[in-house]
Amino acid sequence: xxxxxxxxxxxxxxVLFTGVSNQNNWIATLPKPWTLTxxxxxxxxxxxxxxxxxxxxxxxxxALWQVGKPYEIFKLGEEVEPDPDPIIRLDVSDCTVHVLxxxxxxxxxxxxxxxxNMITIxxxxxxxxxxxxxxxxSDRIQENPYTVNITNDLTEQLESVDITLNRKADxxxxxxxxxxxxxxxxxxxxxxxxxxxxxxxxxxxxxxxVKKSYFDMGIVIAHEGMIIDQKNIIHASAEYGxxxxxxxxxxxxxxxxxLFDGIMIYxxxxxx
Numbered sequence: 001x002x003x004x005x006x007x008x009x010x011x012x013x014x015v016l017f018t019g020v021s022n023q024n025n026w027i028a029t030l031p032k033p034w035t036l037t038x039x040x041x042x043x044x045x046x047x048x049x050x051x052x053x054x055x056x057x058x059x060x061x062x063a064l065w066q067v068g069k070p071y072e073i074f075k076l077g078e079e080v081e082p083d084p085d086p087i088i089r090l091d092v093s094d095c096t097v098h099v100l101x102x103x104x105x106x107x108x109x110x111x112x113x114x115x116x117n118m119i120t121i122x123x124x125x126x127x128x129x130x131x132x133x134x135x136x137x138s139d140r141i142q143e144n145p146y147t148v149n150i151t152n153d154l155t156e157q158l159e160s161v162d163i164t165l166n167r168k169a170d171x172x173x174x175x176x177x178x179x180x181x182x183x184x185x186x187x188x189x190x191x192x193x194x195x196x197x198x199x200x201x202x203x204x205x206x207x208x209x210v211k212k213s214y215f216d217m218g219i220v221i222a223h224e225g226m227i228i229d230q231k232n233i234i235h236a237s238a239e240y241g242x243x244x245x246x247x248x249x250x251x252x253x254x255x256x257x258x259l260f261d262g263i264m265i266y267x268x269x270x271x272x
Contacts, residue, residue: 030044032066032069033065034066034069039111041090041105042110045108045110045114049109055107055268059103059204059268060203062105063098063204066090066098067243067244069098069236070093070241070242071093071236072092072093072094075089075093075094075097078129083130087118087119087128088101088114090105093236093243094236094238095224095225095236096137098234098236099147099225100121102226103117103268104117104121107272121147131179136166136181136219136221137220137221138183138185138221139181141206141264141266142185145269146269146270147267147269148266150205150265150266151186151263151264151265154197154200154201158186159186159188160184161184161185161187163215163220165180166218167218169216173218174217185220186264187210187220188264189261190260190262193262198227198231201230203230205266205267205268206227206265206266206268207225207226207233207263207264207265207266208221208265209221209222209223210222210260210261212261222260227248228245231247233248
């Protein structure tokens with residue numbers, strides 16, 4: 001993860017995709033995931049497949065189920081030093097945890113399967129190791145086959161940055177990884193982020209927020225979330241203290257200006 005109350009509860013009958021709105025009452029009947037044990041979650045997961053057979057519909061439903069979850073930052077690890085936090089959890093989220101947890105559980109019939117899926121998604125070598133974790137969102141969406149960058153497909157009006165990820169301006173590492181990556185990244189600038197642009201997006205996709213002031217730290221992305229229905233963003237928010245589902249344009253553009261300097265968009269691919 002990179003630089004790792006306006007709470008909007010969805011109405012009882014919200015729309016995931018045309019033709020499936022009648023199924024969505026079911027989510028409102030579930031206890032919230034952060035109140036459940038791993039065993040209880042395992043009993044519910046197969047029901048998501050029954051209710052939402054399509055991968056992307058199910059991903060959206062699972063993300064919405066997590067709305068209201070308490071926010072805490074940097075809460076996933078390898079269960080050993082230097083980061084003994086759990087490999088997967090549902091009690092708290094930060095922005096990246098919300099995205100990757102939704103992706104892992106959406107493709108699982110049990111807690112243990114979700115844990116194994118998280119290892120596949122969250123680590124470059126498929127092994128839980130701090131130094132091979134996808135720490136940098138921009139690196140992940142360039143290289144990870146499950147969160148695939150589609151920014152360049154959406155518009156030709158782009159900005160770019162040449163950067164060495166994980167290298168600060170003084171030449172030192174931002175994180176102790178014995179790793180850096182020199183790359184060019186393109187992103188959609190603020191003057192191109194309009195409602196008409198949102199209409200080009202898939203019904204469910206990832207959004208990564210560019211912060212130019214982070215470039216000197218070897219970092220590009222300051223935050224990420226999921227855009228749904230070409231309108232709202234579901235994200236674990238430090239500002240609101242929980243996972244929220246809010247209007248994307250209202251979130252991004254404030255009275256004193258935009259929160260970030262641009263966005264990258266990525267799509268979700270299933271493991272199999």
